[in-house]
Amino acid sequence: MKAVVFKNQDKGCEYIEDFELPEGNTDWKEVNLYTAALNKRDDFILKGLYPGIKNDIVLGSDGAGYCDDQKVLINPGLNWGTNEAFQSEDFYILGMPGHGTFSEKIRVPSSNIRSIPPHLSMEEAAALPLAGLTAYRAVFTKGDLQAGQQVLITGGGGGVALNCIQFSLAAEAEVFCTTGSTEKAEKLEAMGVRQVVNYKKENWGKMLKSEAGLFDLIVDGAGGEGLARLIGLLKPGGKLVIYGGTTGKSNNISPQLIFWRQLHIMGTSMGSIGDFQNMLHFVKAHQIKPIVDSVFDLKDFHKAFERIRSGDHFGKIVLRVRG
Ligand SMILES: NC(=O)c1ccc[n+]([C@@H]2O[C@H](COP(=O)([O-])OP(=O)(O)OC[C@H]3O[C@@H](n4cnc5c(N)ncnc54)[C@H](OP(=O)(O)O)[C@@H]3O)[C@@H](O)[C@H]2O)c1
DSSP: OOEEEEEETTTEEEEESSOOOOOOOTTSEEEEEEEEEOOHHHHHHHTTOSTTOOSSEEOOSEEEEEETTEEEEEOOEEOOOSOTTSOOTTOEEETBEEOOSSBSEEEEOGGGEEEOOTTOOHHHHHHSHHHHHHHHIIIIIITOOOTTOEEEESSTTSHHHHHHHHHHHHTTOEEEEEESOHHHHHHHHHHTOSEEEETTSTTHHHHHHHHHOSEEEEEESOOTTHHHHHHTTEEEEEEEEEOOOTTOOOOOOOHHHHHHTTOEEEEOOSOOHHHHHHHHHHHHHTTOOOOEEEEEEGGGHHHHHHHHHHTOOOSEEEEEOOO
């Protein structure tokens, strides 16, 4: 079968026409994949910036296709375990260390296979699972966002962030966000975001504060030096939910602000089977369509990686695996 395989850190990944998928666990089900989608972690793996990297693994966490003649998408998290609060030690994500979705076939536990919400195309279905799950848990399971609350989503043009924005708008919250480009800001405002501020401007925090005041909830995937400023933008009792650290470690965080304003600072990663189920239900109920930036053929995977590295993308980058 055709697959994009991570060979090793020197060679990176290769498009292989006759990759043999190992038999694996016999009680898993086979999915014939039609589409897959990139995530930042795929690029981190190529750059050697991901824990537990193994050679000769099919990359990719997101995929959609057919299983038993049903249109399906795949929950990329395996072995979450029984505790809703955090994943078990055996938890892992498809596409490293286990074989992933950048291929024509994959085998996964049947509990990871779900019907595609009927309003979604195969491209949109592949764009949803990892980012949608992460966003749902961040905004609702952890953030407990309520209608009418003010929420700030950082880096609004990213895959996870766009899902956070769509979910928050559907929940009738007042949504604000940051982004790095004027073009993306226009698109975000057109979606219904109340104010978009460019994080490259020195005074982005002050600009947000003068329009919004302080926030009930902030959802951040950037980390870095911006994190200290985000803490200063929370209302007393407000929540900061962190799902990523794209811009690195953070200094200058004020413990005084955290304790005096009685803030809740939480980390979140992926989500449980229950979060995945609730996310799909929410997407169906609100007819939400994940935003697809671009679609490439599987053999042109390197163009897809160039696109995610450019930072110019708005939404998910999808690979057409067949058809
Ligand atoms: N914990 C988890 O389960 C989980 C799941 C998925 C992703 N993640 C992590 O979350 C992060 C984003 O992932 P993704 O797949 O959504 O990536 P992505 O689609 O490539 O988006 C990259 C994001 O970084 C933002 N950004 C870049 N520089 C920034 C800055 N200085 N300040 C604020 N935002 C900045 C971009 O904002 P603009 O495009 O608007 O400029 C964009 O939102 C990555 O670190 C990834 O590893 C974690």
